[in-house]
Amino acid sequence: MLAYIIRRLIQSVAVMLTVALISFSLFQFVGDPINNMLGQEATSQDRENLRERLGLNDSIPIQFARFTGNAIQGDFGISYRMARPVSEVIMERLPATLELAAVSGLFALTLGIVLGVYTALRRDGWLSNFIMTASLVGVSLPTFVIGILLIYLFAVELQWLPSFGRGELVQITDNWSTGLLTESGRKSLILPAITLGLFQLTLIMRLVRAEMLEVLRTDYIKFARARGLSQRAIHFRHALKNTLLPVITITGLQLGSIIAFAIITETVFQWPGVGLLFITAINFVDIPMMSAYLVLIAFIFVVINLVVDLLYFVVDPRLRAEKSAAH
Amino acid sequence: MADTLLSVKDLVVEFPQRRGLLRALDQISFDIKRGEILGVVGESGAGKSLTGASIIGLLEPPGRVSGGTIELDGQRIDNLSTAEMRKIRGRKIGMVFQDPLTSLNPIFTIAEQLIETIQTHLKLSDKEARKQAIKLLDDVGIPAASQRIDDYPHQFSGGMRQRVVIALALAGEPELIIADEPTTALDVSVQAQIIDVLKNTCKEHGAAVMLVTHDMGVIAETCDRVAVMYAGRLAEIGPVREVIKHPKHPYTIGLMGSIPSLAHQVERLVQIPGSMPRLDAIPEGCAFNPRCNRVFDRCRTERPDLIAVEENLAACWLHAKEAGA
Structure with a gap:
């Protein structure tokens, strides 16, 4: 029974990691978020700063690790549209x-x-x-x-x-x-x-x-x-x-x-x-x-x-x- | 007869089909005495199980009793309402099915199933019913019954489950148990035990048994009388010893000849040529006539009734001649 529960838990974690990978890859596919956030007029220096701040210059595995680590703590970043923490907005709407x-x-x-x-x-x-x-x-x-x-x-x-x-x-x-x-x-x-x-x-x-x-x-x-x-x-x-x-x-x-x-x-x-x-x-x-x-x-x-x-x-x-x- | 428990007369069971009625049981008549064990043998499809199902009123629709009477204790039970029949089932007539692995509800403990059945029929408190349940399990030879009673069916072996089934069938203290091939699904090694349990517990509880089986050995060892069925009809009925030693109907003679014996050296076993007719193609006259080695004209036109021959009753024209002569 206990072995069964542990096995199922490990499976669940595997599923969650896979889904996390898929949601993470969304970021990679849908263009450069910097454009959306700063608009057309930003200088390349501003872009570079923001890029650095958001950690977009790190390698992909490190970015994924950071994404997963944050997600486990309930942190999914800032909504592009509402400029508020995503988790906060979701918690408001979830009920x-x-x-x-x-x-x-x-x-x-x-x-x-x-x-x-x-x-x-x-x-x-x-x-x-x-x-x-x-x-x-x-x-x-x-x-x-x-x-x-x-x-x-x-x-x-x-x-x-x-x-x-x-x-x-x-x-x-x-x-x-x-x-x-x-x-x-x-x-x-x-x-x-x-x-x-x-x-x-x-x-x-x-x-x-x-x-x-x-x-x-x-x-x-x-x-x-x-x-x-x-x-x-x-x-x-x-x-x-x-x-x-x-x-x-x-x-x-x-x-x-x-x-x-x-x-x-x-x-x-x-x-x-x-x-x-x-x-x-x-x-x-x-x-x-x-x-x-x-x-x-x-x-x-x-x-x-x-x-x-x-x-x-x-x-x-x-x-x-x-x-x-x-x- | 005062000690007649069950009396079946001219029982006819029919299944409506697209093309007319299919007659599955044709004028079956027999009695079971109190405490007696009646064996019912015959090939698959001869109507053995159907006879049992019609007695306990559990024919699968669209099958229905369309003729004859069934009396239990002198009271007709074939025309009772569903509610009245339910009071007979379990209380007067119990039933043991073929496969113990599927006869028990998997998600209730043995205790729950036994106590529920006991309390359906007898006015007993929970505590008394439980005591009675343990006693029943004891009677059918389940070791450490008081501990095993709270187990689930899957925790028992096949033979043990069939014992539980027998206990359940006896829970309402019925006077008749219909055992429909109770050992067919079991290992050969436990078959004899289960037959013993069935025979002895029913004797202790004073219940008569109608034992449906293919197994002539079981019949020979267990039963008082035996009925031989063929193509939905009764071919012969009589005391076990007589039917086995001195069969009167050619079908029974063939049946007995086809059983290998350890006592006698036999060159070849007898084989009855052909096979049992389908229910929609039963020949005119005696149903057995195309396969019978002693067939004559009358057999092909007229249907024989049961005729008393010595201690047996046989549905065969051969004996009408003798009786007439």
């Missing part, structure tokens, strides 16, 4: 994205499991068939179309919900302001959360359904029936628990992509999170911001993956008890 991702993840997971189980148990019911057909919409429509449709319906036509922004915010700590505590904040969250979660919802639902049908065919479910256990015990104890094992992995990965895909949803709803920040950064070729975002997303993925792997140990006794089975 908005995390709140959005958490709410839409929760929405996708609960509804996905409920609908998945329902459609598996009532395989031939008309409602199940309807849900399965409707879920094709979730899988096939691109996020921005769904977002725009929702805005048109609920914000423009019905005028129930706001079409952009986070609504009123409440400051909890220095850099964490939440919209969850005000009504307008919660209202603003609904549409983006649905937009972002719809794809994951249908994915989880279809996965749960397929797994559940698979599990219901197994011998241990037949044997449970033959022992006269109640329908409820068979479906929701014996079958569901086994169904959810593989769902954990997928859901974990989906949570990562919810945060990553938030870019599009945040753009459609002008949601002031890191995704929107990233899009603006691209428009202004704000390299430090872009590379920091890349590293951040990779880090989130790696952490989630690690957590999922460890979670497996907790839920699946076959992995947990590997040792005691050996003797």
Whole structure:
């Protein structure tokens, strides 16, 4: 178990270093930052000074080592566009994205499991068939179309919900302001959360359904029936628990992509999170911001993956008890 | 008969197919007495397992019982509602499946599965149910039962798991256990042990057994009576000794002749020519007639019913002649 964790940690570090290398190489590919920072009129002496100050004259491996070292301490340099530390800006924006991702993840997971189980148990019911057909919409429509449709319906036509922004915010700590505590904040969250979660919802639902049908065919479910256990015990104890094992992995990965895909949803709803920040950064070729975002997303993925792997140990006794089975 | 536990009469099971109905069981009739062990033999696809599944009411749809009756303790059980049938399952009729590796839920401990089953059928507190569970594991010969009870299925070997399965089948104190090829998936070395466990524990718990198997050796050693099935029909049924020593149906005779014996030197084993017909191509008259070496005209046109011949019942026209004469 411990050896396994250590091995996974080493793998994670390798992944992070690779991503760091990619984000670092962004700097090398996208022109000379000195031009952007000093403008056309600067003297070559000024350029040389700044170059020296930023360490751009050092060899590439040394620059990379410095980049990585700084990144580990959370220092991704100064944003070209805003002239503020990148990490500070990201920390300001991150709560908005995390709140959005958490709410839409929760929405996708609960509804996905409920609908998945329902459609598996009532395989031939008309409602199940309807849900399965409707879920094709979730899988096939691109996020921005769904977002725009929702805005048109609920914000423009019905005028129930706001079409952009986070609504009123409440400051909890220095850099964490939440919209969850005000009504307008919660209202603003609904549409983006649905937009972002719809794809994951249908994915989880279809996965749960397929797994559940698979599990219901197994011998241990037949044997449970033959022992006269109640329908409820068979479906929701014996079958569901086994169904959810593989769902954990997928859901974990989906949570990562919810945060990553938030870019599009945040753009459609002008949601002031890191995704929107990233899009603006691209428009202004704000390299430090872009590379920091890349590293951040990779880090989130790696952490989630690690957590999922460890979670497996907790839920699946076959992995947990590997040792005691050996003797 | 007062000591008849299970009585199956003219049981017909059909599967609706695209082209008409497929008749998988055709007028099966037999009884099981209390505490008796009835062996059911036959080739793959003869309908052995299907008979077991229809008795416990677990036919896979679209298969359904379309004729005949099944009575348990004098009460019809083939027409019960799902909820009523659930009370019979586990409580009156238990079942042991073929593969112990897949019969147990991998993510629950043995204790959880046993206690859940016990409490479904018997009004016992958690503590009493646990005690009962340990006793059951003891009965099926699991060493150090009180320590192993909290283990997960994967921590047991195949033979041990089948013991757990037997304990689970007995948890609701049923009067009949349907054992569907309980040793087929096991190592040869543990097969005999498991059959012993099945036989002895069921005896102790007063449960009758319907033992479905391919293995004539197991039948000979374990069963009181044996039923031979062929192409969804019952060919012969009778006391084990009689069916083995003096088989009446030509199919049974062929079956017995095909088993090698250590006691007698035999030049060649008997082989029945041909193979069992598909269920959608069963010949008219006796299902066995194309392969039978003593076939005559009547066999090709009329279907024989079970006819009493000495201690056996055999579905063969050969004996109708004798009885008529």
